[in-house]
Amino acid sequence: MKPQPGLVTIAALCAALLAAPALALAQTTPPAERQTRHALIIGIGEYADPNVPELRGMRHDIASARRMAAAMAVPEANTTVLRDGAATAERIRAEIAALDARVADGDRVFVYYSGHGTRWAEAQVDGKAGDQGCIEGLLAADGQALTNVEIGQRLAPLARRADKMLVFYDACFSGGLAGVPPRTRSLLGGDDTITPKFTPKFTRAGAADACAQPSNYRSRSLAAVLRQQQALPENVVHIAASRPDELSFDSSTRGGFATSQWRDCLLGQAQDLDGSGAITVDEVTQCAQARVTRALAGQPGISGQHLAIAGNAGFVPAWMGADFAPAAAPSTAPARRATPAQILAELHGQRDGERRVVATLRQPRLKIGVDALQLDVTPARDGFLYVALAASDGQSLYLLYPNDLASDNRVRAGQRLALPGKGWEIQAAGPPGTETLLVLVSDAPRDLSGLAREKAGPFVKTLLDDQGRARLQGVLANGTPRAGCGKAGAASCSDAFGAALLTVESVR
Secondary structure (H helix, E strand, C coil): CEEECCCCCCCCCCCCCCCCECEEEECCCCCCCCCCEEEEEEECCCCCCCCCCCCCCHHHHHHHHHHHHHHCCCCHHHEEEEEHHHCCHHHHHHHHHHHHHHCCCCCEEEEEEECCEEEEEEEEECCEEEEEEEEEEEECCCCCEEEHHHHHHHHHHHHHHCCEEEEEEECCCCCCCCCCCCCCEECCCCCCEEEECECCCCCCCCHHHHHHCHHHCCCCCHHHHHHHCCCCHHHEEEEECCCCCCCCEEECCCEEHHHHHHHHHHHHHCCECCCCCCCCHHHHHHHHHHHHHHHHCCCCCCCCCCCEEEECCCCCCCCCCCCCEEECCCCCCCECCCCHHHHHHHHHCCCCCCCCEEEEECCCEEECCCCECCEEEEECCCEEEEEEEECCCCCCEEEEECECCECCCEECCCCCEEECCCCCEEECCCCCEEEEEEEEEECCCCCHHHCCEEEECCEEEECCCHHHHHHHHHHHHHCCCCCCCCCCCCCCCCCCEEEEEEEEEEEC
């Protein structure tokens, strides 16, 4: 495409990018705390019922969850911790209610639970009498079970209001294979012991076997309940330490296998596998899974433990500070780089689904040298508009709006804005192919000085080396709260945004 005036060609301005291995984005500075981030951490190692096995590694899980929350920029003042006897069923309910009371529209929430899961048979499932099935839940310190249905219903108002809610369960909801009762055992080659994080609660004879079998898995998962409660899937991610038919394990010296490995991967061990400049929940979990598998390899009677993700696996949970220093990846790592279009798609995946943006192209097919891009944008909320273009050369990425000719990017809810404005246009210039547009409306303005960039006429060409990709993702998706934000007359502190992703074809 070709902007006017200045005849700067948007497509094909960059030389081909150098190939590079997958990178781990190392945390070089602590992430700045955000008052818009909140955490509820629940860890239960000792139960009132002496028949419930003690989880001796839980103290490590509490510390790990605190570090995970800090990496997600949650201030200590916004972090609530319930441990052991304090984590009764009523107290857990009360703290979820307190969290609901303080979380504002567009905030982010991290909920963590480490303890025993449970599953039992009931004669009524989904409100249908006689519909025998298994119900699963989390075991509170006083022995009461909080079902996933109840937890989902209590978290649903938060999920509908939050920009993102990440829920992490380090528990399990199955006794494993029928006939093999869970028990504490010693690990080979050390003093460490591991304990399955499952305590059965059965209500009829024979239910133990039935509720351990995956074919009988009819209970409502947390993610399914949240969907029923109209929580948008792009706004929620639920990480479970194991599959529904598996055990998850607690280590007396390290804590939950899933927690300790996910913590380390979040804090820098995970690799940016697709070279997009950010590390997603899926990439963190892949890293953690590999480490869990290695840790349990060769242990007698243990066939494995597999983390599971529901919801938005493409969510980027943490930004590792202002500076991104690439750490060397293993020499066997594949050389991959996301294309500019894939980078924009990943950014689009960070959007808040409640913040609707309607963007339409007047012509989705442009003739090179003849037609100009024309775009109409109508946001559902007030905010700040940004338009990025991944060019048809497959190598170049530009920030088209705001620009030197149109710097006021404020938009109003329900008011249509036509782009380009007076005094500038973007003409199709080739090469033939697909160009991708990300239309993003954020609650608060983005600090574009953080981009690795160079000028392309009135526009900005973002540099797509390792630093450039990371900064692009961080600036557009994460934002930087400005001093005084949230006060009367000032911009919002929220970094939430809505977005639309469009494609336009350039043809000869």
